[in-house]
Amino acid sequence: MAKVRAVDILEKFDLELVSGEDGLHRPIKLSDLSRPGLEIAGFFDYYPAERIQLIGMTELSFFQRLSPEEKKERMDRLCDYETPAIIISRNLSVPVELIEASEAYSVPVMRSKMTTTKFSSQLTNYLESMLAPTTAVHGVLVDIYGVGVLITGQSGVGKSETALELVKRGHRLVADDCVEIRQEDIDTLIGHSPELIEHLLEIRGLGIINVMTLFGAGAVRSHKRITLNVYLEQWHPKKQYDRLGIEEDKLKIIDSEITKITLPVRPGRNLAVIIEVAAMNFRLKRMGVNAAQEFTEKLAGVISEAGVDEMK
Incomplete structure (x- = not known):
């Protein structure tokens, strides 16, 4: 059609x-x-x-x-x-x-x-x-401090539960389970929920809840530009995870690329807080403040000074 x-x-x-x-x-x-x-x-x-x-x-x-x-x-x-x-x-x-x-x-x-x-x-x-190109992604889209965060990962990893915690912390849900995405311009991806499941959140063991009914109209929004992807995966003890944040992965959707962060999931980790901080840190980086880069430069300076002292 x-x-x-x-x-x-x-x-x-x-x-x-x-x-x-x-x-x-x-x-x-x-x-x-x-x-x-x-x-x-x-x-x-x-x-x-x-x-x-x-x-x-x-x-x-x-x-x-x-x-x-x-x-x-x-x-x-x-x-x-x-x-x-x-x-x-x-x-x-x-x-x-x-x-x-x-x-x-x-x-x-x-x-x-x-x-x-x-x-x-x-x-x-x-x-x-x-007429913009469109696609659909399995995940959750949340507006966190003005940053459109697309949370993806394998089924059952805790995406919807994390989204519920983020909503409780004052952020806004855009879509759960299925995120419809259209590319309106170069590197401009707009995500929204299918009409059938708009404002709904599925929590295993609890069922389907209506976020707007429970938390009010301020807890949802109809669409949001996607700029950050957080991928949740089960913790692998033998896998090396980025501990400084220097390297930046990308996720390609249609013809656009967005920043991708991989978060390992294991008991005791507060994913909602971590994703919230990730969104704030992403905003800081776009404003020119990169904590990881500053630390690396300071470390290089300390190593350089130590080498000069040894030569003396």
């Missing part, structure tokens, strides 16, 4: 349907828009027919200068079988030739009251959001 159709644009922006009603269910596959000025002038060699065609005052003013034969020919070619929709801005009058061509080829023609530039900006933002 198509993510966006012409009818969705009609309803979203409260547009007026002028003609071509039979084509309202045409799919929209691209977020790019086209201003068909050159096409109205007669140059169709590179006509991007698969885009929404946005016509403003400039295009219509030039169109009025054409002969009747040219007007009909241009509008017939503009209404391609691939064209998802044609939108007229500024509530301008729609040419009769366009109405006739749209009915013949079932291309919906809609009209907006907004200016061309303003409508173009709003429509592009909407399409980029709706």
